Amino acid sequence: MRKRCRRGQQPAADPMASIASNLSRLVEPVVLYLLATDQAHYGYQFLEAVQDFALTDAEIDSAVIYRTLRALEADGLVVSDWAPGAGGPAKRVYKLTPAGLTHLKLWAQVLDQRGRALVYFAQLCAEL
Amino acid sequence: MRKRCRRGQQPAADPMASIASNLSRLVEPVVLYLLATDQAHYGYQFLEAVQDFALTDAEIDSAVIYRTLRALEADGLVVSDWAPGAGGPAKRVYKLTPAGLTHLKLWAQVLDQRGRALVYFAQLCAEL
DNA sequence: AAGTGCTATATGTACTCTACATATAGGAGA
């Protein structure tokens, strides 16, 4: 059988997880939200905070976090500064810009709409 | 500004649409559902049926439909047969297999879960 | 001094999904 699972690791053990792995990770909106609520301010911290966040149950890759943050900065949705490491290496600390907050609000509207559509679709399927 | 929009066409005119375009199209479950409910049986028909279906408001590309159907067949979730064209070229007609129906039910569970998470997340953002 | 482990950022590579473009072909009607 062809590999249906973009993200490997599951040896077809859990079909639910295998399907869920095909959904977008939505790292961008979660990162923006965590910044907006002061729950995380630099890459390594997001790595832990995002896992707790239930938008996806898959483990988020650190590479994705770091690249997402850089992309957000390139778009002016966040800004960064280096902070000396407190008992460890230096951190690149991020702050949300006004544009970033606006962007998060847009994400919220889109995700609400999409979420309702998904629930509705699931209900249609359940009636089969 | 970097191109945030994987699917082009919007000239930054509608930021909502631009964000929504970053969401997965979820063509696979919709195709399975349309097959299960006898709403479509071949590629060109899915092309129209999928547009009406509100899981995504973006226009679905025909290439995606055809490749999705072939992939589903490679996995044994659907089977196909050629049917002579009624006033037009021949059609490759698809049927859902039992495995395909099972797969759709799994999709439904995953999407219900994900949908609720999205709505919840949107609500958290709205409280900002 | 060297080794281990945690913190922290970053890049290289490969794969999937998708957008957009293009190719092919049958049939109907002008």
Added chain:
DNA sequence: TCTCCTATATGTAGAGTACATATAGCACTT
């Protein structure tokens, strides 16, 4: 013949991601 609608298919490129790897600071142990 030309054009249009129906119908399937492939080529290519970009985005998002998984997995692997490289780097370095600091603390603690041996």
